[in-house]
Amino acid sequence: SAKNESRGTYRFFERGMDSRLCARRQLEEDLRVAIREGQFEVHYQPLLDASTGTIRCCEALVRWRHPSRGLVAPADFIATAEDSGLIIPIGEWVLRQACQDAATWPADVRVAVNVSPAQFKRGDLIAMTVSALSAAGLEPTRLELEITEAVLLHDETWVLSALKQLTALGVRIVMDDFGTGYSSLNYLRRFPFNKIKIDRSFVADLVDTPDAFSIIQATILLSQKLGMEVTAEGVETPEQMQILTDEGCTQIQGYHVSRPVPAAGIAGLLDVYNFECRSRAQSAG
Ligand code: C2E
Ligand code: MG
Ligand code: MG
Numbered sequence: 001s002a003k004n005e006s007r008g009t010y011r012f013f014e015r016g017m018d019s020r021l022c023a024r025r026q027l028e029e030d031l032r033v034a035i036r037e038g039q040f041e042v043h044y045q046p047l048l049d050a051s052t053g054t055i056r057c058c059e060a061l062v063r064w065r066h067p068s069r070g071l072v073a074p075a076d077f078i079a080t081a082e083d084s085g086l087i088i089p090i091g092e093w094v095l096r097q098a099c100q101d102a103a104t105w106p107a108d109v110r111v112a113v114n115v116s117p118a119q120f121k122r123g124d125l126i127a128m129t130v131s132a133l134s135a136a137g138l139e140p141t142r143l144e145l146e147i148t149e150a151v152l153l154h155d156e157t158w159v160l161s162a163l164k165q166l167t168a169l170g171v172r173i174v175m176d177d178f179g180t181g182y183s184s185l186n187y188l189r190r191f192p193f194n195k196i197k198i199d200r201s202f203v204a205d206l207v208d209t210p211d212a213f214s215i216i217q218a219t220i221l222l223s224q225k226l227g228m229e230v231t232a233e234g235v236e237t238p239e240q241m242q243i244l245t246d247e248g249c250t251q252i253q254g255y256h257v258s259r260p261v262p263a264a265g266i267a268g269l270l271d272v273y274n275f276e277c278r279s280r281a282q283s284a285g
């Protein structure tokens with residue numbers, strides 16, 4: 001019958017269709033539902049200030065609370081969100097949520113938010129940032145935007161002007177995953193970064209690979225010479241932390257300090273961490 005024929009046709013196309021494309025379409029559709037239904041959450045990972053032992057910044061990391069798959073990591077949906085343009089509404093939601101959460105933290109703790117290249121291309125990143133800050137009542141100086149070198153590959157003139165406007169507002173600009181992209185050194189010269197984050201692949205190889213250690217040393221020196229802060233990402237062991245602190249990293253981020261935690265847990269973590277540090281300082285002094 002016609003019905004069977006069309007089912008057959010559908011099966012034919014289904015089998016013939018690139019299964020990855022099919023999975024991508026499904027993921028896109030699920031992401032649209034997730035945006036509509038508010039299935040995203042922001043978790044926060046603290047950055048330990050090496051000189052004071054306190055937490056002065058937490059990085060916002062998006063998670064997807066999928067109704068059947070559970071908590072989905074960004075690696076499983078950010079690329080599709082970027083390709084489909086859905087990163088625009090997701091990124092805006094994360095920025096607004098992160099500003100609201102940070103407004104409840106002590107005033108000496110900043111929040112860092114990751115920004116995708118597509119968010120820069122859209123052109124209203126600055127207006128959106130201003131709006132998110134004022135809606136939350138958060139000082140611009142308490143916001144850091146983390147960008148990767150991929151952002152800089154697009155329209156350099158526009159990106160440079162956007163970064164300068166954000167800097168003029170008091171927002172801090174951070175180069176994420178440093179060392180993994182192209183022309184890193186040239187970008188450091190041309191863009192007003194406040195901080196460099198050394199990619200965790202270098203940190204992972206730090207102890208066993210002299211080359212990784214040398215690259216980290218050189219990056220720290222470079223950041224000092226350029227007057228930028230430097231964070232090491234993916235610090236998992238006390239040994240890595242010791243070396244990185246000795247070498248002059250200003251901040252340490254990684255499972256050794258804390259895994260990312262849900263928003264509800266961060267205030268308590270900050271309290272315990274920064275309070276214990278104050279107590280240690282008092283009993284020492
Ligand atoms: P990223 O910005 O470089 O964030 C650091 C990633 O390293 C996070 O993964 C964090 O959980 C993980 N990490 C932290 N410490 C350790 C450690 O000691 N060991 C290991 N193995 N990993 C560690 P996550 O949360 O899965 O995020 C992955 C990437 O997804 C982020 O890398 C960022 O590029 C992107 N991302 C996350 N949230 C957002 C967002 O809201 N917007 C955009 N555009 N991208 C985001
Ligand atoms: Mg980041
Ligand atoms: Mg990174």
Ligand code: MG
Nearest residue numbers: 176177199200
């Ligand atoms: Mg990364």
